Amino acid sequence: QELQPVSAESPTQGLPNVTVLGTGGTIAGTGANRTAMVGYKAATVAIDTLIASIPELNKVANIKTEQIFQVASESMTVDQWLKLAKRVNVLLAQPHVDGIVITHGTDTIEETAYFLDLTVKSHKPVVMVGAMRPSNALSADGPLNLYNAVLLAGSKEAIGKGVLVALNDQINAARDVTKTNTSTTDAFKSTELGVLGYVQGRKVYFYRQSTRKNTLDTEFDISNLAVLPRVDIVYGYADMDSAALDGQVAAGAKGIIHAGVGNGSVAAQMKVPLLAARKKGVIIVRASRVGQGIVARNGEASDDALDFVVADTLNAQKARVLLMLGLTRTTSPQEIQRMFYTY
Numbered sequence: 082q083e084l085q086p087v088s089a090e091s092p093t094q095g096l097p098n099v100t101v102l103g104t105g106g107t108i109a110g111t112g113a114n115r116t117a118m119v120g121y122k123a124a125t126v127a128i129d130t131l132i133a134s135i136p137e138l139n140k141v142a143n144i145k146t147e148q149i150f151q152v153a154s155e156s157m158t159v160d161q162w163l164k165l166a167k168r169v170n171v172l173l174a175q176p177h178v179d180g181i182v183i184t185h186g187t188d189t190i191e192e193t194a195y196f197l198d199l200t201v202k203s204h205k206p207v208v209m210v211g212a213m214r215p216s217n218a219l220s221a222d223g224p225l226n227l228y229n230a231v232l233l234a235g236s237k238e239a240i241g242k243g244v245l246v247a248l249n250d251q252i253n254a255a256r257d258v259t260k261t262n263t264s265t266t267d268a269f270k271s272t273e274l275g276v277l278g279y280v281q282g283r284k285v286y287f288y289r290q291s292t293r294k295n296t297l298d299t300e301f302d303i304s305n306l307a308v309l310p311r312v313d314i315v316y317g318y319a320d321m322d323s324a325a326l327d328g329q330v331a332a333g334a335k336g337i338i339h340a341g342v343g344n345g346s347v348a349a350q351m352k353v354p355l356l357a358a359r360k361k362g363v364i365i366v367r368a369s370r371v372g373q374g375i376v377a378r379n380g381e382a383s384d385d386a387l388d389f390v391v392a393d394t395l396n397a398q399k400a401r402v403l404l405m406l407g408l409t410r411t412t413s414p415q416e417i418q419r420m421f422y423t424y
C-alpha cells in the first residue's frame with residue numbers, strides 16, 4: 082500500500098503537528114452490540130473515523146492520519162515492525178512533524194513499543210496507544226486513551242523520553258511496560274519499576290525516566306534491513322522436555338529465549354539440549370516466566386561456563402526483541418550480554 086506523505090494544510094498556529102498511524106487492534110474494533118466486551122471483531126474501524134469521533138482533538142493538535150495496517154496485534158509480524166519503524170523514522174525526519182501516535186492492539190503492543198524504542202532515530206515523542214474495549218462498547222476506553230496519547234505526543238515533556246505506551250491515564254516506558262490482565266482497562270503496568278507519569282486534566286505529568294538507553298542512543302539501524310534473525314521462546318515448567326527447543330533449533334532459530342521458572346532456572350534435563358544448541362552457534366538467553374525481577378548472571382546457572390546470556394529484567398517477549406536486534410550486529414554472547422545491560 083502506497084503511503085501518502087504528510088502535508089500540513091491549513092494547520093492551526095501554535096498547535097503541535099501530530100501524525101497518527103493506525104495499525105488496528107481493539108481500539109479499532111467493533112462488537113455486535115454495546116455490551117460485547119468479548120467476541121468482538123478487532124481492527125475494523127479506520128483511523129480517520131476514530132480521530133473524527135473525538136472532535137476535542139481539534140484543540141490539541143493538527144492531526145494527519147495514515148492507516149499503516151489493520152490487524153489484531155496477535156497477528157502482528159516482524160515484517161510489519163520493520164515497515165512501521167521505517168515509516169516512523171521517515172516521518173520524524175520531517176521538520177513539520179512534532180510527534181507520532183500509533184494505535185495498536187494491546188496483545189503485542191509491548192513488543193512493538195520496545196522494538197521502536199530501540200530503532201527510532203529521533204528524540205521526538207512516539208506514543209503507542211490501544212484499548213481494552215472495542216470502539217462501540219459501553220465505557221469504551223479507546224477515545225480518552227487516544228485523546229491523551231495525542232496530547233502526550235504533542236507535548237514538550239515527552240521529548241527525549243523514548244517510546245511511550247499510554248493507556249488508562251498512565252504513561253509507561255516501552256522497555257518496562259507489560260500487559261498484566263487479559264481484559265480489564267488497567268491492564269498495563271511497568272510492574273515494580275513504575276509508571277513514568279500521568280496524563281490528567283489535559284496536562285502531562287512526568288516523575289521519572291528509565292536509565293536504559295533508547296532511540297538515538299542505540300546501536301541498531303534497521304534502515305536497510307528486510308528481515309531479522311529468527312529468535313524463539315522456550316517456556317519453562319515442571320517436567321519440561323526439549324521437544325519445543327529442538328523444533329525451534331531445527332526451524333533455524335539463531336537465538337533462544339529460555340523463559341525459565343523462578344530466577345531463570347534451567348531444569349537438569351534441559352542443560353544438555355541447550356548446550357547442544359549453543360554449540361551450533363545459537364545464542365541462549367536466560368529469562369524468567371515470573372515477570373518481575375532480575376535474572377542474575379551466574380545465579381541459577383553457570384552462564385560464564387555455559388556461554389549463556391541473561392535477560393536482566395526484560396520479560397521473555399522483550400528479550401526476544403532485543404536479541405533479534407542484537408543478532409543483526411554480533412553473534413558474540415559477551416557483546417549481547419552488554420546490550421542486555423545497556424538497553
Ligand SMILES: NC(=O)C[C@H](N)C(=O)O
Pocket residue numbers: 105106107108123152153154155185186187188189211212213214
Ligand atoms: N485489546 C486488544 O487490543 C486485544 C486485541 N486482540 C489486539 O491485540 O489486537
